[in-house]
Amino acid sequence: MAVIDLNCDLGEGFGAWVMGDDVALLDVVTSANVACGFHAGDPQIMLATCRLAAEREVAIGAHVAYPDLRGFGRRPVPTTPDELFADVVYQLGALQAAAHAAGARVGYVKPHGALYNVAVRDAAQADAVAAAVAAVDQGLAVLALPGSQLLRAASDHRLVPVSETYADRAFQPDGTLVPRSQPGSVLHDVDEIAARVVRIATEGLVTAIDGTDIEIDARSVCVHGDTPGAASIAARVRHRLATAGVELRAFV
Template identity: 60%
Template sequence: MVIDLNADLGEGFGIWRLGDDMALLDIVTSANVACGFHAGDPVTIRRTCAAAVDRGVTIGAQVSYRDLAHFGRREMEVEPEELCAEVLYQLAAVDGIARAMGGRVSYVKPHGALYNRICRDREQAAAVIDAVADYDPSLPVLTLPGSVVHEVAAAEGIPTVSEAFADRAYTSAGALVPRREPGAVIHDVEEVSARAVRMAVERTVTSADGRQVPVPARSICVHGDTPDAVSLARAVRDGLLEAGVVLQAFA
């Protein structure tokens, strides 16, 4: 039982701060660093990458739609060539800063609306995968199990890694319950920890309507922008370790 624990980090912008990145970097094994399109700025990216390198945390590029106003959570219609170029731009920017800090980007994780869109939209999934292939085809893409992007990536020889969300509700089809719906985000510390342990050990999760859904994931995500994110992440980590799960980055 080996699991990666990832969190979305570096999501401040200018004088606006979101979450406690430094505390979370002491807990997680992988950091999804915002690339400046939904959140993040050069200083924040630099600080987050430097701190991740200091702690031995693996760095991922969290690419997004160009949507600062809505934190990347607004689904957008973007031409494939433009989306490919924007993902490539974000990936190259964060990797350049990470390398300057003594590390490197080791995987790619789409954020928010883009993440959900490429789970079902083959055209946008292809645009994201094309960008990864252009930059470094050895970089794995982190996504939901059973999503379209797995098929698209396989066709181009790009590796993928499946993840589960400890603090998000699931539908019976294995998708995430939309954030606009009540109960989409789970805040109870004990419940989140117990769900993570079950995901790691039994590879299942209970959906919002009470069904058992398989989640064959190698990585578990805890969001860094939710209230008490640090407490949630620490409880998840402690619960996994107590269950005998080895915490290790996948990349």
């Protein structure tokens, strides 16, 4: 039987500003990437999200980012490796405390937005992230795209590398994500998204934006919490996976 994890970016509000339907999504997903305050989230939201995840036995991951609240972490921020190391340590420590207070633990780390994309190709930035994670907790997993510099760095630092793919994002022929600035970068058809995830889980294939099929080796699939209708998308994906005989299970 095929097994896959379904993860989602959560806790991405800030103060009175609400982003996404975290409660509905936490009833569906198996892993929660919780914002750590640099691109979104604040202490109250982090703690509340960890409590909701703990109640549902959903795995908790630190969704670390560049310091960019205004840009929602989707803009590259010039950062030295030493600065990035400290930023990741800070964010991870904050979420670990919130998870502990909620009676849970942080099991993995996944960069957000621009940091995620930069760490695909930039070995120095990827190494800074992995080194920071290893310095805090050697037992943590790191979630990233297959073949990325970040997964290589995770292995180098003796962390657990976990490859993921995306339910609602378009892919380039080389397996990287189509930039959000380009048309068609985000998918919205619920049935199309669900069928694509089933194919990824059962065949290890996905159709790139140019129409070619590419191989995807992924243990986890991400649904973006800020995508309109994210809860409905996640629910449809879970239903279609179950119908296809695929077991949903957190990787940590």
